[in-house]
Amino acid sequence: MSVSNHALITLSAALRHRRSTVGTRWRRLSVGEQALLVVAHLRKGETYTDLAAGHGIGTTTMFRYIHEAIDVLAALAPGLRAAGEVAVARPS
Secondary structure: OOHHHHHHHHHHHHHHHHHHHOOOOOOOOOOHHHHHHHHHHHHHHHOOOHHHHHOOOHHHHHHHHHHHHHHHHHOOOOOOHHHHHHHHHOOO
């Protein structure tokens, strides 16, 4: 699967920041591994079960990893007003 390095680096950095903000002490997977799994799920539709089994973690942990990353990505996204302003500013 081809994945943008920029996408992985951005998601990894955001996850690292969240982990330090929340004060996470230990995780089975690094932020880079978590980012790769999340991108695989979002781009290819890989199931939680398949991803979890391939990386030696439980399905529930995989569920938490994906939902944590989605929350982080949502926080990075521009608001509706900002997105609308960008859409209007771009010529057709």
